[in-house]
Amino acid sequence: MRKYVIHGGRPLYGRVDISGAKNAAVGILPAALMVEGACRIENIPAISDVDLLLNIMQDLGAHVRTVNRTTMDIDCTHILNQQIPYEQGRKIRASYYLIGALLGRYGWAEVPLPGGCDLGGRPIDLHEKGLTALGAQVEVHSGYVYARAPEGKLHGAHIYLDIASVGATINIMLAATLAQGMTVIENAAKEPHIVDVANFLNSMGADITGAGTDVIKIRGVKRLRGGEYSIIPDQIEAGTYMACVAACGGEVRICNVIPKHMECITAKLQEMGVEVEEDGDTLIVRRNGPLQRTNIKTMPYPGFPTDMQPQIAAVLSTAKGTSVLTEGVWGNRYRYVEEFRRLGASIQVEGKIAVIEGVEKLIGAPMEACDLRAGAAMVIAGLAAEGTSEVSNIKHIERGYENLIGKLNGIGADICTVEVPDEETTSVRNVG
Numbered sequence: 481m482r483k484y485v486i487h488g489g490r491p492l493y494g495r496v497d498i499s500g501a502k503n504a505a506v507g508i509l510p511a512a513l514m515v516e517g518a519c520r521i522e523n524i525p526a527i528s529d530v531d532l533l534l535n536i537m538q539d540l541g542a543h544v545r546t547v548n549r550t551t552m553d554i555d556c557t558h559i560l561n562q563q564i565p566y567e568q569g570r571k572i573r574a575s576y577y578l579i580g581a582l583l584g585r586y587g588w589a590e591v592p593l594p595g596g597c598d599l600g601g602r603p604i605d606l607h608e609k610g611l612t613a614l615g616a617q618v619e620v621h622s623g624y625v626y627a628r629a630p631e632g633k634l635h636g637a638h639i640y641l642d643i644a645s646v647g648a649t650i651n652i653m654l655a656a657t658l659a660q661g662m663t664v665i666e667n668a669a670k671e672p673h674i675v676d677v678a679n680f681l682n683s684m685g686a687d688i689t690g691a692g693t694d695v696i697k698i699r700g701v702k703r704l705r706g707g708e709y710s711i712i713p714d715q716i717e718a719g720t721y722m723a724c725v726a727a728c729g730g731e732v733r734i735c736n737v738i739p740k741h742m743e744c745i746t747a748k749l750q751e752m753g754v755e756v757e758e759d760g761d762t763l764i765v766r767r768n769g770p771l772q773r774t775n776i777k778t779m780p781y782p783g784f785p786t787d788m789q790p791q792i793a794a795v796l797s798t799a800k801g802t803s804v805l806t807e808g809v810w811g812n813r814y815r816y817v818e819e820f821r822r823l824g825a826s827i828q829v830e831g832k833i834a835v836i837e838g839v840e841k842l843i844g845a846p847m848e849a850c851d852l853r854a855g856a857a858m859v860i861a862g863l864a865a866e867g868t869s870e871v872s873n874i875k876h877i878e879r880g881y882e883n884l885i886g887k888l889n890g891i892g893a894d895i896c897t898v899e900v901p902d903e904e905t906t907s908v909r910n911v912g
């Protein structure tokens with residue numbers, strides 16, 4: 481087991497380069513399974529969720545060649561199997577995209593029910609409904625999703641999503657790409673990674689219009705061929721570094737971002753007294769004065785992202801006054817609050833609402849990451865706190881942040897990874 485040790489209280493200065501978007505990469509890699517021919521994919525983030533998916537794909541018969549640190553050639557022309565081993569598939573949320581991709585190309589898929597962060601209930605009923613509308617028979621039992629197109633091929637359909645689900649939108653889009661006829665998804669999710677997956681598919685020969693709006697039209701094509709594609713920068717990774725600067729003070733150039741994707745986060749940080757200046761694909765984030773309180777409700781894009789909710793709570797913990805956070809997407813995304821309290825944060829949670837009374841300062845303490853973004857938020861709180869903090873269970877954080885330690889130390893933080901004997905890991909959790 482490993483943990484992070486953070487000596488906090490240092491302002492941050494310098495530049496940080498943002499990696500490719502995790503939630504786009506985990507849609508695009510399964511999409512490559514549908515392509516006959518080699519795809520060159522650039523700007524792939526080096527994170528454990530990507531490694532897990534690549535391992536699964538290689539076991540299915542994909543040829544993966546590393547071109548350089550962020551670029552890979554992936555050839556899925558000869559896929560030998562459509563069944564994902566249980567232990568591999570359940571480790572990652574995005575394994576559900578393997579259903580749409582394999583079902584769309586081969587007419588069947590057997591994929592374990594997905595794992596990933598525990599954020600309250602994470603049903604996949606909308607995925608099932610969408611795939612069923614495309615003509616698939618979908619059964620869920622024994623920990624698996626079994627999906628089959630009775631005649632080997634799916635057909636286009638008109639699908640209305642009750643909730644603008646990111647996962648269901650991408651999964652239906654994947655399955656419909658090689659279906660016969662036209663599919664229309666209404667109330668589709670609009671997140672930047674939806675557009676990125678659609679752009680990837682189109683650059684391989686798909687016919688998808690409207691991604692990024694709430695109506696996506698997919699005209700089925702016979703096959704996808706190889707091509708080249710570069711994944712967009714990670715909105716949430718960029719937002720996390722913006723939150724680091726907001727919490728610690730200083731001035732950092734956050735490079736390789738799409739400023740438009742960042743507006744929902746930028747606007748809130750500005751309300752809190754953080755300066756954000758745009759310079760091409762760079763955001764210059766500066767904070768010298770005190771942080772001001774604000775209220776935030778998380779919403780689907782272009783609203784404030786739920787995947788930034790814990791990080792912004794870390795920032796608001798030392799803002800002047802009382803802030804109200806409302807979680808508008810997930811049932812339970814406040815599991816980090818108990819850990820923040822160890823640092824002296826004052827947060828009360830009632831259902832989907834958290835009331836944060838800003839305290840003058842946080843004091844370092846041990847914390848245990850309970851999911852990816854909560855873990856990132858604990859790192860931010862530790863960086864802002866006086867003294868030494870520790871964050872254990874860092875496997876959650878490594879699922880989604882490339883080289884977090886290197887990037888933070890590069891802007892003046894003092895954070896390192898240490899090995900922990902197993903007994904110590906359990907005792908940290910039991911403190912208090």
Ligand code: EPZ
Pocket residue numbers: 502503506573574597601602603604605606607608643644645646647648669786787809810811852853880
């Ligand atoms: C994606 O999860 C992201 N994961 C999540 O990011 C992100 O929090 C979420 O979208 C919302 O933006 C990936 O892209 C791999 P949803 P997803 O389907 O697709 C309900 C991170 O930290 N719902 O948009 O699973 C659901 O319960 C992760 O990077 C149903 O009811 O989210 C939730 O309340 C965590 N039935 C809402 O919709 C369904 O069939 C939105 O979920 C599907 C979803």
